[in-house]
Amino acid sequence: MEYTWSIQGNVLTPTGVIQxxxxxxxxxxxxxxxxxxxxxxxxxxxxxxxxxxxxxxxxIDAHTHGGxxxxxxxxxxxxxxxxxxxxxxTGVTSVLPxxxxxxxxxxxxxxxxxxxxxxxxxxxxxxxxxxxxxxxINPEKRGAQLRESIREVNLPEMKHMIEAGGGLIKIVTLAPxxxxxxxxxxxLIEQDVLVSVGHSSASYDQVMQAAEAGLKRATHLFxxxxxxxxxxxxxxxxxLLRDDIYAELILDGIHVHPATAQAVLRMKGLDRLVLISxxxxxxxxxxxxxxxxxxxxxRVEGGAARLDSGALxxxxxxxxxxxxxxxxxxxxxxxxxxxIASQTAAESLGFETQSTKGMISPGxxxxxxxxxDSLSVILTMVAGEVVYQHPDRSLVG
Numbered sequence: 370m371e372y373t374w375s376i377q378g379n380v381l382t383p384t385g386v387i388q389x390x391x392x393x394x395x396x397x398x399x400x401x402x403x404x405x406x407x408x409x410x411x412x413x414x415x416x417x418x419x420x421x422x423x424x425x426x427x428x429i430d431a432h433t434h435g436g437x438x439x440x441x442x443x444x445x446x447x448x449x450x451x452x453x454x455x456x457x458x459t460g461v462t463s464v465l466p467x468x469x470x471x472x473x474x475x476x477x478x479x480x481x482x483x484x485x486x487x488x489x490x491x492x493x494x495x496x497x498x499x500x501x502x503x504x505x506i507n508p509e510k511r512g513a514q515l516r517e518s519i520r521e522v523n524l525p526e527m528k529h530m531i532e533a534g535g536g537l538i539k540i541v542t543l544a545p546x547x548x549x550x551x552x553x554x555x556x557l558i559e560q561d562v563l564v565s566v567g568h569s570s571a572s573y574d575q576v577m578q579a580a581e582a583g584l585k586r587a588t589h590l591f592x593x594x595x596x597x598x599x600x601x602x603x604x605x606x607x608x609l610l611r612d613d614i615y616a617e618l619i620l621d622g623i624h625v626h627p628a629t630a631q632a633v634l635r636m637k638g639l640d641r642l643v644l645i646s647x648x649x650x651x652x653x654x655x656x657x658x659x660x661x662x663x664x665x666x667x668r669v670e671g672g673a674a675r676l677d678s679g680a681l682x683x684x685x686x687x688x689x690x691x692x693x694x695x696x697x698x699x700x701x702x703x704x705x706x707x708x709i710a711s712q713t714a715a716e717s718l719g720f721e722t723q724s725t726k727g728m729i730s731p732g733x734x735x736x737x738x739x740x741x742d743s744l745s746v747i748l749t750m751v752a753g754e755v756v757y758q759h760p761d762r763s764l765v766g
Contacts, residue, residue, distance in 0.1 A: 372395050375417070380424045456494035465539060541565065565584070585613060590605065647683050692706045
C-alpha cells in the first residue's frame with residue numbers, strides 16, 4: 370500500500386485516545402489507523418513524529434466573520450488567502466465564512482468572491498460553505514448588524530443569493546417571527562440549507578413551529594435574541610428544550626457567563642453544543658479600531674469588540690482558545706472540549722459534512738491537528754497536506 374503519510378502519536382478517536390498509534394494517510398483521506406505501527410510503508414512516504422503529543426480532528430468554525438486583520442464580507446482574494454492560512458494556525462481545518470447583513474450587492478459580491486476562493490483551493494483552512502447571518506432579521510435584535518440593510522423576507526432575492534453561491538450557502542440565520550419566514554424556511558430546507566434562529570424576538574411557540582418546519586440551529590445562543598422569561602421562554606427556551614436544535618456558543622467569557630454556559634451544557638450535552646468564534650477582523654491581531662459587520666467601525670479594547678453604542682460586535686476569539694476555555698470554564702476534559710469543536714460541529718452541519726469530517730477514522734478527510742499539553746496547535750493538516758507547523762517544533766520527517 371502506497372501511503373502519503375505515516376503519523377505517529379496519541380490519537381483521539383471517537384472511542385477515546387489510543388496511545389502511540391499510527392495514522393496512515395493516502396491522498397486526502399485517512400486510510401487506516403493502527404495501534405502498533407505494523408503496516409509497511411514505501412520509502413518515499415512522509416512521516417510525522419508526534420509521539421508525546423495529542424493528534425486530534427481539526428476544528429470546524431461555522432460562524433466567523435474573519436480574522437488576521439480582514440473581514441470576509443469585504444475581503445479580496447488575497448485577504449481570504451491570509452485568513453485561511455491564519456485560521457490553520459488556530460487549529461481550524463474547515464470554515465464557513467459568515468456574511469453579515471448588508472446591501473444585496475455587497476452580499477452577492479462576497480458570495481462570488483468566496484465561491485471563487487473555494488474553487489482555487491487555497492492553502493489553509495478549507496471553505497466548506499457560507500453562513501448568511503441575515504438580512505432577514507428583527508431590527509429590534511440586530512445587535513451589531515446594520516439597521517439600514519435589514520430587509521423584509523424576499524424569497525426571489527434569497528433564490529438569487531442561493532444561485533450565486535452555487536450550492537455553497539449552507540446556513541442562513543433568520544428571525545422566524547417575520548412575515549414570510551415560514552415560506553422561506555421551507556424553501557431553504559428544500560435547498561439543503563440549514564436554518565438557524567438568530568437576531569430574533571420570536572416567541573417560544575414561533576420557534577417551536579419553525580423547528581417543526583425544519584429549523585435546526587440557534588445562532589450565538591442568548592446574544593441578539595429575546596431573553597428567557599419564566600412566562601415566555603422565547604428562542605432560548607425553545608433551543609434548550611428541542612433535542613434537534615444545535616446551540617452555538619461564543620465561549621470567550623464576554624458574550625456568555627461561564628455559569629450560563631455550564632447550564633447550556635447540562636441541557637444540550639456534548640452532542641448538541643457547538644463552539645463558534647463569531648470572530649471579526651481583529652481576531653489574531655491587536656486592539657484598535659476595525660471595519661467589520663457591514664463596514665461599521667468596531668473598537669477593540671482588552672479583546673472585547675464593541676460599537677460606539679457599546680453593543681458587542683462579534684469577538685476576537687479563536688477556536689483553539691475556545692477549546693481551552695471549554696476546559697477551564699465548563700470543566701470538560703480536553704477530549705470532550707475538542708469533540709464539540711470538531712465532531713459535534715461536523716454533525717451539526719448535516720450528513721455531507723458528518724460523513725467526511727470531525728473524526729479520526731478510516732475514510733474520513735485527513736483534517737488533523739497536533740496539540741501539546743496546553744492544547745496549543747503544533748501542526749495542522751488539511752486534506753492530507755501540512756498547512757501549518759509551529760516554527761519552533763518541527764515534527765515532519
